[in-house]
Amino acid sequence: MSSYAVAFVVGGLMCVLAQLVLDLTRLTAAHVMVLFVVLGAVAGGLGLYQPLVEFAGAGAMVPLPSFGNAVFQGIMEDVDTRGFIAVFTGGLTAAAWGITSAILFGWLVAALFNPKG
Amino acid sequence: MVQASREQARRYQAFVRQYHPPRPVLRNCVLAFLVGGTICAIGQGLLNLFMVQGLPLKEATGPALAVLVAMGALLTGLGVYDDIGRIGGMGAALPISGFANAITAPALEFKREGYVFGIGQRLFQIAGPVVVYGMVAAVAMATIRIVLGLTGTGGAP
Numbered sequence: 001m002s003s004y005a006v007a008f009v010v011g012g013l014m015c016v017l018a019q020l021v022l023d024l025t026r027l028t029a030a031h032v033m034v035l036f037v038v039l040g041a042v043a044g045g046l047g048l049y050q051p052l053v054e055f056a057g058a059g060a061m062v063p064l065p066s067f068g069n070a071v072f073q074g075i076m077e078d079v080d081t082r083g084f085i086a087v088f089t090g091g092l093t094a095a096a097w098g099i100t101s102a103i104l105f106g107w108l109v110a111a112l113f114n115p116k117g
Numbered sequence: 118m119v120q121a122s123r124e125q126a127r128r129y130q131a132f133v134r135q136y137h138p139p140r141p142v143l144r145n146c147v148l149a150f151l152v153g154g155t156i157c158a159i160g161q162g163l164l165n166l167f168m169v170q171g172l173p174l175k176e177a178t179g180p181a182l183a184v185l186v187a188m189g190a191l192l193t194g195l196g197v198y199d200d201i202g203r204i205g206g207m208g209a210a211l212p213i214s215g216f217a218n219a220i221t222a223p224a225l226e227f228k229r230e231g232y233v234f235g236i237g238q239r240l241f242q243i244a245g246p247v248v249v250y251g252m253v254a255a256v257a258m259a260t261i262r263i264v265l266g267l268t269g270t271g272g273a274p
Contacts, residue, residue, distance in 0.1 A: 003165065004158045011157025011212065012150035018207035019149035023142045029210050030243045033219065036211060037251035045258025058160035061178055062185065062212045063153070064247070071255035079259065080268055087263075091255055097179030098186065098213060099248065102220045103240065105190035110224035110236045113194035 010059030040065025044072035152205025189214030193221040219243040
């Protein structure tokens with residue numbers, strides 16, 4: 001049960017941080033989303049994000065900073081075996097599930113449903 | 118036309134601000150915490166579900182996130198995710214289901230402009246910048262680490 005509590009609290013706190021940036025600055029929600037993805041990549045590069053993933057599970061993997069971190073981790077894992085060229089391949093491999101499912105399900109819903117209101 | 122001086126403009130802004138309701142920051146944060154936390158807990162449930170099926174954590178992550186994406190897209194199509202977003206603010210936008218919402222909502226809204234310039238183009242209206250800057254930042258961080266001779270992913274440099 002505690003893995004749920006940790007995921008709830010860590011994921012929730014990350015959303016609070018994003019909400020504070022939204023409310024206390026003039027940035028829009030889209031700006032905040034971009035900012036947090038970049039922060040995730042930077043935190044990953046500094047070796048800070050992966051420990052959070054191990055601690056909080058989905059609490060760190062579901063929010064958007066995880067995307068930036070996952071792309072970074074994917075590149076570095078590939079670099080270990082294939083060298084610098086992996087900078088061009090490892091990132092999208094790591095993000096494949098998220099990007100492919102988002103395009104696929106987003107397209108399907110847009111094609112099948114009609115806009116409300 | 119009479120040009121307002123900088124001082125007048127500043128005073129006018131201050132005057133207008135008096136009549137704006139203050140942003141309910143505390144309330145927004147509590148709701149963001151509850152909504153974002155709930156979505157992450159659902160994600161943890163999906164993760165545990167796939168791990169019970171025998172997948173290691175690394176391989177369970179993708180399917181669990183894909184289910185959240187599918188739920189986010191479907192709830193957007195049903196018009197429910199907009200309500201969740203109005204309540205939860207960044208608590209609904211920051212989880213990956215919010216990313217799915219950001220992909221689906223503009224595509225749906227501009228559907229009448231066709232499959233290429235409507236759906237196909239608008240899918241990336243918000244997701245485009247997110248993917249672009251995530252990729253640029255991650256490649257930059259990776260390049261810095263490689264140049265500094267720090268390979269491997271774990272631990273601080």
